[in-house]
Amino acid sequence: MTNVKVLLIGGGAREHAIAEALVRSNFEPKLYALMDVKNPGIKRLVEKSGGEIVQGKSKDPNLAAEVAGKFSVDFAFIGPEEPLFHGVCDAIEDVTGIPCVGARQKPAQIEQSKAFMRRLMWKHNVGGRLRFKAFLTVQDAIDYIDEYAESVAIKPARQAGGKGVKVIADVQAYLSDEKKAVKEKHAQAVFEEHMKPYDDIEDRILIEERVEGPEYTAQCFTDGNIVEVMPLVQDAKHAFEEDIGPETGGMGCISGKDGVLPFITAEEKEGSIKIVQQLINAVEKEVGEKYKGIVAGQMMLTDAWGPTIIECYSRFGDPEGTSVLPLLKTDLVEISEAIIGEKLHKINFEWEDRATVVKCIAPKGYPRRRNLAKDHPIAVDIKEIENLGGRVYFGSVSEENGQLLTKGSRAVEIWTDGENIVEASRKAESCIPYVKTLDGWGLFHRKDIGSPELLKKRIELGELQRECFKYRKAKGLVGRRIDWIPGKGKLEYVS
């Protein structure tokens, strides 16, 4: 196949990494892009490939179909989740007949609605089910919080750009009142703030049992039949070093050699793939459409379940996608064709066996006051960074009148590789000084991502969870919780 034309939808760092993997293809595809703001990295790749850029709403299904038809591309590759939720794939496929790498609207509900995903898991016996309750009103959520003082995760029932999730460990009885107050205030905020823009699902608030353990992301290609897992990645969610501060979309991530992480075994990786496979099968049964594209389990190694799914992505993680895409040796155009043609089993997947680190650089103000983090001119010395062995992926920046401006979120991602994670991290640190704002506004990143100290902590946490899980497994306690209530007797909760 020659003269392949591909339309890429989305304009963040993840899409920059996808674009790079696409243009690496032996088919030398012409790349077209539909994005909301002009990502300078994608722009460069598109221009080099001889394609074109359309600036416009990437989640508008009509526009997407129009653009795909106009350039009569061979297929479209959808990067972010919102276009999927809005039926961009459905529109492109149904209107123009052009196939997509990306889930159609109905199967994409596994990410769009966290309540849908949890119900699906229970209905179809998918492994690693957390107990949850979904609420339509604030009052119901608050009444529930009032009644059960437990450790919970309070989430918007819909994927809301990764925002609005609050996890509260409510263990010390003497601090329970304070925590209850925060839980209730947060339920209010989820309802009034985070869920306000969304009326495409009915559920409003999700309250889940809180679990503990090291987190990791299992990203997979799927043709609706099988899933092909990529190297495992762990992203760092806390905004600041030492795992302190608010939750972000991810301040960077690590991946290890052999496709695993220092704190996740190959067996646990297998367990994670099984869960994702079960999810894909379940969603097809539920909605009657095959799930084709990228699917990712945001996993946690818990004592209750072993590999447990915390959130589900219908696309590459960001920044997790940036971690693995540069390692992909297999032709992404070939993979895309196989996803579309349901022939993924015929692809022989090859990855560079390297450890990687991605570090995100964000303007101060991110994540809680994005308006402060916005519109700062920024300069990136790509040449110097590449000389040091790093790669630059542009995230929340836009090229306006020949100048790069920050857009409020993580502006630039630096990717490096190495024999091990620590080496890759050191390399990434040497690249950091080559990203600067031009107006003196502060930038921050996490130096500790990939540090020996943080790795040691993760390994210790992993071992602790693994030991507890082994005990539960040996005693036949996986998925079971036994209470004994004085005067009432034994109560068992089986999931």
Next chain:
Amino acid sequence: MVGIFGMYAFDENWEIARFVYFGILGCQNRGQENAGIATFDGEKLCRFADKGMVEEAFKNDEIFKGLPGWCGIGGVSAFTAENNNFIPPMFSERGNVAVSMNGKIINCKEIDPQLSEKTHGDMKIVANLLEKSLEKNDSVNAMKEVMEKIRGAYSLVALNKKGDMIIARDPHGIRPLVIGGHGFDLGVISSESAALDVTGSDLSRDVKPGEIFVFEPHSIEKDDQTFKNRNTHYCAFEWVYYARPDSIINDIHVHEVRYKIGEILAKENPVEGVDVVIAVPETAFPFAMAYSKVTGIPIDLGFVRTGRHLRTAIKPTQIERIIGVQLKLNPIRNAVRGRKVVLIDDSVVRGSTLRNTVYLLKKRGAKEVHVRIGSPHLIAPCPFGLDVPSQDELIAKHNTEEEIAQIVGADTFAYLSIKGLCKAIGMPQEKLCLGCFREKYPVYDY
């Protein structure tokens, strides 16, 4: 000695005072004379402080209503304050800064001779310096400027009216300080890691010597460069006595050090033909457990306490210490009657309480009492905030081990060696402050 604690929410929905309360309760081992909390709610700095243990000072819910806000600092102190204003956390002169500090600034006289005379006057001086410097600097640079001016041992946490929490540890790291987090919402600072456990927080690490952190509403700022590469001199007494056994101080587990001390004590000064090992509650328990394990001499419970737990050695007056010991130590008769006893204690300051203890054992029928001390001889005061009395009050400064045995009425008496202590901690002498044991201070032209 002072225990300090701070907690900072990056989400203004949190009411923090109750967390700080449990934080300083977790530091109660570092001071039992008074306690205080200061909070910031976006507009005003509020403060409450009183005499007594934490639970006495904060005796009702009304107090917490006067401490609104999402960030707060607290302190407990072992010193009798001149008045309420001198209980940590302390306000600066114009009330724009509140500071909780553990340690001692040694060049106070040059900065403010009048304040330097008062108990915790140095904390007030630091608060004033910080307040002044904050008028023209951001928080990191203000702290940096203050650190250029002051000399001594200090770990501190401060709050200003911008909602910044300023955290600093002296360049030699004499006093301990740890940093941690609590979910996605809170940053935490404490003298000891145990207080993090009490508040359900996770320990990240020690604040490095000379390191400055500033928690701001939208970021954490850090300076670990300006004061780096100074020699570190961690206070050895933290591991021997001050810190809680469930704390990790400078990345070393306190309980582990105390256990090793017991092992080394048994090897350095063995006693032949004794029947039982008994510990003076409570710090000396791990020493005695290890001593028993190494020697094979059984350990027994020697004393039962009356009333609540008090740290007798840090009570301010002699009479309080004696009352404390007498109440704390009622010997169990058949644990000692007719037996030859190895009595293990953590330290000897004046010898008066030890004398009382040995006397009690003998009166209850102990045939022999061999005293072993889990720390080296205490021969010099501490310029860095440890409440060691002046040299003329220190029994070890003026007497040999044999003389001390005679004074306290023991059959034999021996200290742990300084070398043994360093071995138990697992650090070379030059990395530690052993000033009170060696009468040689590691830093400063004191």
